[in-house]
Amino acid sequence: MTRLIIAVLALIAACSPAPPAPAEPPPPGSQTAIFAGGCFWSSEKAFEHVRGVSSVVSGFAGGHVANPTYAQVVRGGTGHREAIQVTFDPRVVSYRALVDRFWRTIDPTDPGGVFCDQGPSYRTAVFATAEQRPIAEASRTAAQRALGREFVTPVLASARFWPAGPEHQDYAERNPARYEAYRIGCRRTPALQRVWGDAAVN
Helix, strand or coil, X not given: CHHHXXXXXXXXXXXXXXXXXXXXXXXXXXXXXXXXXXXXXXXXXXXXXXXXEEEEEEEEECCCCCCCCHHHHHHCCCXXXXXXXXXXXXXXXXXXXXXXXXXXXXXXXXXXXXXXXEXXXXXXXXXXXXXXXXXXXXXXXXXXXXHCCCCCCCEEECCCEEECCHHHCCHHHHCHHHHHHHHHHHCHHHHHHHHHHHHCCC
16 A cells, blocks of 8 residues: 555656756855755755755755666665755755754664665755865764764765756645655655654654
8 A cells, every 4th residue: 555655656756757947046145055865855844944044945866877767766876866856045044954954854763764665765865065075074974973883974075956846846735745755655754763762853
C-alpha cells in the first residue's frame, strides 16, 4: 500500500512537467544556500517558515544536463539531485544555523537517499560556496559528533541550481492532503525520530 501511494503521487507530480518559473531577484543583502535533502517537497517544507528565510525553491543541482525536467531527473542519467535553494537574510538567520537545521531533516548516514526515497536523485548533500564550505564542514563535524554515527552526506562545491516546474513549488502548502499521504506512506516522521529523536525537523 505504501509503495502504491508513493507511485501514484510520483505519477501525479510528473504528469504535467512545466518549464521552470523565472527566478525573482533576491532581496538586497540576501544570500543563498543549496541543500539536497531527498524529496524536495519535504526539504522545502522544513525551511519555508524559518525566520529570516525569504524564499525556498525546489529544483535540481549537481548534474551535467542544462535545464533538466523532473521526468529527466527521475529517469536518471543527468547526475542531478533533488535540491532546494534557500534565500535568507544573514542579519536574521546565519548560514550555520541553516546547515545545522538541514542535518536534522535527513538521515545523514544513508548513502542511498532519504527514507522511502531511494536512488541517485535522492542522495543528500550540502552544496557550498568557497566561503560557505568551512562553515558547512564545521556544522557537519558538530552534528556527526552529536549523533554519534558516521555521516555519509557530503559537503560539495557549489553547483548550478535549476528550479523545478511550478507544480513542485510550495507543494506541501498547495497540496496538503497529497503531501500528508506521502509523508505518512513514507513513514517520514517516525523515521526521522529514530535518527534524531526530539531534535528531528519534520
